[in-house]
Amino acid sequence: xxxxxxxxxxxxxxxxxxxxxxxxxxxxxxxxxxxxxxxxxxxxxxxxxxxxxxxxxxxxxxxxxxxxxxxxxxxxxxxxxxxxxxxxxxxxxxxxxxxxxxxxxxxxxxxxxxxxxxxxxxxxxxxxxxxxxxxxxxxxxxxxxxxxxxxxxxxxxxxxxxxxxxxxxxxxxxxxxxxxxxxxxxxxxxx
Amino acid sequence: xxxxxxxxxxxxxxxxxxxxxxxxxxxxxxxxxxxxxxxxxxxxxxxxxxxxxxxxxxxxxxxxxxxxxxxxxxx
Numbered sequence: 001x002x003x004x005x006x007x008x009x010x011x012x013x014x015x016x017x018x019x020x021x022x023x024x025x026x027x028x029x030x031x032x033x034x035x036x037x038x039x040x041x042x043x044x045x046x047x048x049x050x051x052x053x054x055x056x057x058x059x060x061x062x063x064x065x066x067x068x069x070x071x072x073x074x075x076x077x078x079x080x081x082x083x084x085x086x087x088x089x090x091x092x093x094x095x096x097x098x099x100x101x102x103x104x105x106x107x108x109x110x111x112x113x114x115x116x117x118x119x120x121x122x123x124x125x126x127x128x129x130x131x132x133x134x135x136x137x138x139x140x141x142x143x144x145x146x147x148x149x150x151x152x153x154x155x156x157x158x159x160x161x162x163x164x165x166x167x168x169x170x171x172x173x174x175x176x177x178x179x180x181x182x183x184x185x186x187x188x189x190x191x
Numbered sequence: 192x193x194x195x196x197x198x199x200x201x202x203x204x205x206x207x208x209x210x211x212x213x214x215x216x217x218x219x220x221x222x223x224x225x226x227x228x229x230x231x232x233x234x235x236x237x238x239x240x241x242x243x244x245x246x247x248x249x250x251x252x253x254x255x256x257x258x259x260x261x262x263x264x265x266x
Contacts, residue, residue: 027260050236062226069222073215076254080211084204175254182246190229191236 019165026169030176033139037180040135041187044128050191053125055118057111061189064107065181071100072178075147075171085161087154094151094167097174101144108137132184139177146170214253221246 078093112133119126150167153159159167225242229235251257 023259027257050234058226058230062222065222066219069215069218072218072250072254073211076211076214077208080204080207083207084200086199086204172255175250179247179250179255182250183243186225186229186239186243190225190239 022165022169026172030172033176033180037132037135037183040128040132041183044132044187047124047128051125052188052191053119055114056189057114058189060107060111061185064104064111065185067100067104067107068178068181071097071104072175074100075174079164079168079171082154082159082164082167083161087157087159090159090167091151091154094147094154098144098147098151101140101147101174105137105140105144108133108140129188132188136177136180136184139180143170143174143177146173210253214249218246218249221249 074093074096078090078097081087081089081093112130115126115129115133119129121127121130147170150159150170153166221242225239225246228238228242232238
């Protein structure tokens, strides 16, 4: 009678490949998200070219861009803090990122309130505008929920310099949300 | 749950912090220049593309560490 384990069991016990698999999996997800945003960006150029209404609130859009970039810096600082085991700074920076994300969402709410009267969703520019802003805002909301979980776990003492993938993955997603805005902002407001 | 106290590598943290701050400062400056270029040109599409590309690359490289993906065992 043989006592060796089946190969599949041995494969699952070897977890040394897992961090690499996590990283590749996250980047594949980000690439798939890029295609999603790319489709809506292409729709904007296809339907209206680079034409845009005069009434766009440029100052508010610039402020929102700065807030989102600042939130990305804060997220980066949170990741750096936990990588070097500075737990207190990690919690502070994650909280800062969440607050700036909420400010961004508030600004988007003001924008949408103005936009619904100036260029309603039924117009060619309005449909592109509301789809792109709405899709991005949805990603901001999901990012904030994920950051909320990371903050909660961080406060409970999770994560450390040798085990912070959960935080790193969410922070990478948040940077992707920022990256998407870097392209959406000129597409809707500047070109 | 991590409960033991681990010493903080202050030099490493300082270097990483400096890298992030420089990246964010460059992003902020590019965003402001991009805005003024956009409002001062009639058709700014081509003039703004380098700004978008550069800002995107800074986020990918400095903040998202995209180069990890291409390194053997890069995590």
